[in-house]
Amino acid sequence: MTEPARPAPSGPRWQAVDWRELPGWGSDDLLAAWPALRAGCQRPAPGWAEFCARVALQAPADAMELTLLLMKHLRPWRLAADNGDTTGLLTGYFEPQLAASRTRQGAFQWPVHALPTDPALRRLPRREVDAHPRFAALELAYLDDPFGLLQLQVQGSGRLVLRDANGAERTSRVAWAGHNDQPFLSVARALLDRGEVADATPRTLSDWARRNPSKVREALAVNPRVVFFREEPLADPNVGPRGAQGVPLTPGRSVAVDRSVIALGTPLWMDSTEPWAPGAAATPLRRLVLAQDTGSAIAGAVRADLFWGWGEDAAQRASRTKQPLRLWALWPEGVRP
Known part of the structure; x- marks a missing residue:
């Protein structure tokens, strides 16, 4: 639940200054912030x-x-x-925008999970979530990119582009609903340290996953944290x-x-x-x-x-x-x- 904003605490971290001390003040298109x-x-x-x-x-x-x-x-x-x-x-x-399917099929093998109601299930690390049969009923959709799923979990929300049976595309939003209280460890950092990728951009990581399908699940298990989502309608894509x-x-x-x-x-x-x-x-x-x-x-x-x-x-x-x-x-x- 979102709480009303509160004033920041007073102390040495805040010092009143003149407007002239703000670098570049007057050069910004302030209407863009309106x-x-x-x-x-x-x-x-x-x-x-x-x-x-x-x-x-x-x-x-x-x-x-x-x-x-x-x-x-x-x-x-x-x-x-x-x-x-x-x-x-x-x-x-940013808010990832990812291709998704309502059913597990073809390359769409990576599930986006809803928040479990059972507290014991909520605390399971990623490796156990991926293998636990009770999570099958909590799968909102499936992604074709494992690092797209990781990206979604790191960013906390995203857009799913779903194709209906008639071929029409529909976009919905999945928003943060909670996580499993496990520590966050960087999968990208582990791959960089092992020299398997040259940088940690989304495109580089997704390309690595396509070239190394047998290594993907073990790579993701480096990060035990799992983020759960709830689906929301996307009335206005802007x-x-x-x-x-x-x-x-x-x-x-x-x-x-x-x-x-x-x-x-x-x-x-x-x-x-x-x-x-x-x-x-x-x-x-x-x-x-x-x-x-x-x-x-x-x-x-x-x-x-x-x-x-x-x-x-x-x-x-x-x-x-x-x-x-x-x-x-x-x-x-x-x-x-």
Whole structure:
């Protein structure tokens, strides 16, 4: 169950600053962040009611109007780690879009499981889940790519493209419903360490699985954690999955944060670099984002996971996102974080 967002704790990790200290402030197309800002105001944190009422009144005519709205009613706070370090880490995630079948057939052999009602079944490690007969009744669909299944479990939600008997395609969403309380260990890291793959991109891992079908099940068993799902209708394919704040995520504008430090719904100014130009000169990635999700691997004040969207391009961007990050939280004037 999603809880209402709470203000972040006060302390040395937050320092009030002037707008001029935000690198690149004024260069971002803030209107691109407007849908995420408006969505976040559907579940405002304490202290945000007045600002969110203004957001609900009327959409800004242009980026300048939105810039002035933010600068008039909000104040920037620089975030730092407990040791005072203001540089952290930006990573990326996405919503996989995967071919699926309702029946086990042909290459479609890798099941997506619903959450067991039996607590004993929920705690079984991956190796036992794959072999246990009672899980057959919990199979929502089958994928043709074992690393697509692993990708789905790591990302926590995804889209299944299902072909009906008449040949028509239908897309549904599977959302995180729980996991088996087992530790997470990286299958990709194990393959990299053994020299079986040169990189950990989704395409490379899927290609390895096609070339090494006899090794796949043992490779996946390195990670004992299994994530379970529930299926949801996908009424609008242009709407992202719901994050921990309970609102749909906006590609390129929603981030997962450590909610013990940053309240869900908080606008953030991020200063990082673009992830998709290996070996090239670093291109600044400076933009307004919204804290609308969380994750077990996202810990600390200067830590964010940027939601890139869905599909192949989003997968590639997410897999390459691992850059230094600086963050500023924007909070209503007169409300201390």
